[in-house]
Amino acid sequence: MSKTVIHTKNAPQAIGTYSQAIRVYDTIYLSGQIPLVPETMEIVEGDMSAHIRQVFENLKAVAQAAEGELSDIVKLTIYLTDLSHFPLVNEIMSEYFQQPYPARAAVGVAALPKGVGVEMDGVMILNTVPYN
Numbered sequence: 001m002s003k004t005v006i007h008t009k010n011a012p013q014a015i016g017t018y019s020q021a022i023r024v025y026d027t028i029y030l031s032g033q034i035p036l037v038p039e040t041m042e043i044v045e046g047d048m049s050a051h052i053r054q055v056f057e058n059l060k061a062v063a064q065a066a067e068g069e070l071s072d073i074v075k076l077t078i079y080l081t082d083l084s085h086f087p088l089v090n091e092i093m094s095e096y097f098q099q100p101y102p103a104r105a106a107v108g109v110a111a112l113p114k115g116v117g118v119e120m121d122g123v124m125i126l127n128t129v130p131y132n
Contacts, residue, residue, distance in 0.1 A: 008065035011058045012036035015113065020062045021124075028066045028124040032079070033058035034116045048085050048117060049092060055120050056096045068124050073102045075123040082117060083108045089118070 006021035006028065014020060014031070021030045035044045035051035036058070044054040060070050078089055086106055093101075102122070112119045 006062060006066045008061055010038055010061035010065065012038050012041060015041075021066055023066055026126045028063070028068060028072075028126065030059060030062050030073070030122040030124060032119045032121040033062070034113055034119045036114075043114060043116060049088060051116065051118050052085075052089055052092045055118055056092065059120060059122060060096070063124055066124065066126070068126050070096055071098070072124045072126055073097075073122045074125050076102045076104045077121050078104065078106045079109050079112060079119040080106060080117060081109055081112060085117065 002025060004023040005019045006023055008020065011020055011033065018031050021028050023029075033055050035054035036042065037044050037054065038058070038061070044050050056070070059073075063070055063072060080086065080089070083106070089106070
């Protein structure tokens, strides 16, 4: 199996024993991103919308490091400590994605790293051929 580590300085560095992403052939497994600012490794200032946007920016940076784009994500998982923020996630997600949207799950969790309220991970496929 061909396995490649994806790494970029444009996304937060791993704060544990994991990689930002792993590529296996044309599939990229994006690790969970929280609203850390890559340059400072601190939580972005602002409200929940700023946190959600930072997470999407971090995912975008890792996707680009893997020679892809957010539009190549086929599965997105969103973890929220407060599911009342789900409509806000939908609103902001529509700024980053166009149809066809990725398959998605939203999971309510008790806690996330560094006490944040949102984390997202995903699966991205490169070099896709339309299926008819």
